[in-house]
Amino acid sequence: MTPRERLIRALNHREPDRIPVDFGATAVTGMHVSCVIVLREHYGLDKRPVKVHEPYQMLGLIEEDLKRVLGIDVEGVYAVETLFGFRNENWKPWHMDNGTEVLVSGHFKVTKDANGDTLIFPKGDRSAAPSGRMPKNGFFFDTIVRQEPIDEAKLNPEDNIEEFGLISEKDLQYFDEASRQAAETGRGVIATFGGTAFGDIALVPAPFLKAPKGIRDIEEWYISTLTRQPYIHSVFEKQAEFALANLAKIRGRVGGRVQAVFICGTDFGTQQSTFCSVNTFRSLYMPYYKRVNDWIHKNTSWKTFKHSCGAVETLIPSMIESGFDILNPVQCSAAGMEPKTLKKKYGGDIVFWGGGVDTQKTLMFGTPGSVREEVLRRCEVLGKGGGFVFNAVHNIQANVPVKNIVAMFEALKE
Numbered sequence: 001m002t003p004r005e006r007l008i009r010a011l012n013h014r015e016p017d018r019i020p021v022d023f024g025a026t027a028v029t030g031m032h033v034s035c036v037i038v039l040r041e042h043y044g045l046d047k048r049p050v051k052v053h054e055p056y057q058m059l060g061l062i063e064e065d066l067k068r069v070l071g072i073d074v075e076g077v078y079a080v081e082t083l084f085g086f087r088n089e090n091w092k093p094w095h096m097d098n099g100t101e102v103l104v105s106g107h108f109k110v111t112k113d114a115n116g117d118t119l120i121f122p123k124g125d126r127s128a129a130p131s132g133r134m135p136k137n138g139f140f141f142d143t144i145v146r147q148e149p150i151d152e153a154k155l156n157p158e159d160n161i162e163e164f165g166l167i168s169e170k171d172l173q174y175f176d177e178a179s180r181q182a183a184e185t186g187r188g189v190i191a192t193f194g195g196t197a198f199g200d201i202a203l204v205p206a207p208f209l210k211a212p213k214g215i216r217d218i219e220e221w222y223i224s225t226l227t228r229q230p231y232i233h234s235v236f237e238k239q240a241e242f243a244l245a246n247l248a249k250i251r252g253r254v255g256g257r258v259q260a261v262f263i264c265g266t267d268f269g270t271q272q273s274t275f276c277s278v279n280t281f282r283s284l285y286m287p288y289y290k291r292v293n294d295w296i297h298k299n300t301s302w303k304t305f306k307h308s309c310g311a312v313e314t315l316i317p318s319m320i321e322s323g324f325d326i327l328n329p330v331q332c333s334a335a336g337m338e339p340k341t342l343k344k345k346y347g348g349d350i351v352f353w354g355g356g357v358d359t360q361k362t363l364m365f366g367t368p369g370s371v372r373e374e375v376l377r378r379c380e381v382l383g384k385g386g387g388f389v390f391n392a393v394h395n396i397q398a399n400v401p402v403k404n405i406v407a408m409f410e411a412l413k414e
Contacts (some may be wrong), residue, residue: 003073007188007259011303011325011351013387019379021390021412022353024062025076025190026262027054027083028307028328029354029391032139032398033102035405036060042402043069051091051103055120056083056132056207057395058140060102064185070409074389075182077191077258080171084108084132085123085208097137119144122210131207139398143205147217157234159214163206164195164239167246176253183257190260190305193250195243197264198236198288199225225276229284236288244295251300260303260326263292269310272335281315286322293323305353309394311335313342320349329394330355332378339381352382353389357408363392364400368407375411 001009001017009016024030031039036050037060051061062072081087082105090106097118107124116136122128132141175193182189197203204221206212215221215231225232266285268275276284293304303325308315312327313336319327330352332339339355355378357363362374382388390412396405 003185003187004189004259006073007389010386010389011188011259013348013351013385015384015386019383019388019390019412020073020188021071022074022190023070023072023391023396024059024067025074026192026305026307026328027057027059027078028265028394030054030057030059031062031396031405032400033058033060034100034139034398035396035400035402036062036066037100037102038402039070039405040066042406045069049093049101049103051088052094052108053078053088054082055104055108056141056202058102058134058398059395071412073187075185075187075189077175077178077182077189079192079194080174081208083202083207084120096139122208125210128210131205131209143202143207143218145205145217146212147205147215147220148213150215150220155228155231156214157231157238160216160231160235161238161242162213163203163209164242166242167195167249172249172253175250179254179257188259189257190262191254191258192262193247195239195246196292197266198239198285199232200264200266202265222275225280225284232284236285240288240291243292247292247295248299256301258300258302260305261296262305262307263324264289265307267310268308268315269312269331269334271310271333273311274315275310278314278318281318286318289319289322289324297323303351309334311337313337316342316346316350320346324350326351326353326389328353329391330382331393333358333360333393339378343381343384343387347382347385347387351387351389354391354393355382356390357392359393359396359400363396363404363408366404368403371404371407372411372414375408376414379412 006016006020010020022029033050033052045065053061086107088105091103094104109124110118110120118134119130120132122131134141205216305326306324307328311334327350332355357375
């Protein structure tokens with residue numbers, strides 16, 4: 001099978017010739033730039049600085065030569081802008097605190113504070129307040145919350161939708177060209193069009209805006225999902241209107257080049273439980289998920305991708321009812337997320353994209369042998385009958401031993 005055929009078959013719950021593999025196609029299925037660097041060295045590929053295509057998590061771009069070595073089956077169409085609100089263009093060198101040289105966008109503008117932390121600025125504008133902080137000798141950025149004092153009498157849902165609107169012709173041209181290039185690789189394609197992530201906590205603080213208004217503090221937002229539900233509904237309602245209008249325009253440019261689309265990265269799970277009840281999920285989030293997913297299924301052949309970390313087993317039936325075709329990252333170490341149980345209960349209704357190896361313990365702290373064993377076991381369970389795309393449980397983090405990453409890919413080939 002071709003990589004695209006392999007992915008399509010798995011997404012339709014039919015067993016392909018081998019399990020399709022994704023690393024690097026989305027912002028939640030990638031690798032830290034340091035891992036991409038050591039893999040290129042391990043396989044003897046050309047020595048050159050690696051591009052950081054997602055600076056928030058410092059994810060490295062996996063280029064064509066490494067994709068071929070690793071057996072990657074999925075190509076990504078990334079969002080128009082990074083999480084800090086600028087395009088990836090005019091690449092320039094930048095050195096991390098440990099001296100590692102990488103390439104970053106020409107709009108990547110940073111300074112150091114008195115502690116030696118790296119501060120990054122929205123839209124690359126140093127005249128604005130910084131929106132991200134990488135601790136000294138750190139490996140990724142944390143969001144800087146820029147929440148103005150809240151006056152209940154003046155709260156306006158319009159302030160929380162200033163980042164949403166009708167897509168521009170320039171952005172439509174970007175998706176047209178990016179999807180065409182992705183499809184020409186022969187791999188399956190997953191696209192991140194943006195605008196459909198209802199309440200994604202990485203987006204609520206708006207690190208891409210120079211002066212965000214509304215409810216932008218993470219804690220305050222979570223409180224609001226209980227105490228200010230009419231406000232949240234107003235935000236989601238207007239966001240959904242823009243999303244559906246934009247999807248119609250994007251479909252006209254992209255068409256059948258795309259096999260899957262990243263809808264939402266809102267996390268609903270902790271290690272032990274969920275952030276909200278099933279009833280809250282169904283009343284506050286599900287109506288908007290369902291509206292978007294129903295439109296996509298009626299008007300396209302795209303499969304819809306839902307990311308949520310944590311112990312979300314109790315929410316999976318509602319996610320399926322919401323119209324999601326794919327669940328990621330499948331955090332098998334969280335409570336209630338045992339692979340055999342998930343496959344038995346839900347494997348016929350939702351595709352598991354991830355879960356192939358635990359990144360919190362096994363991949364980071366295990367041996368190559370323990371990595372191999374876990375990968376083979378997960379593939380045997382989750383891959384049976386299709387409905388599985390291999391990826392780790394979320395992005396591979398900095399400082400993971402290269403021998404363990406290699407062991408993961410060798411186990412896949414095995």
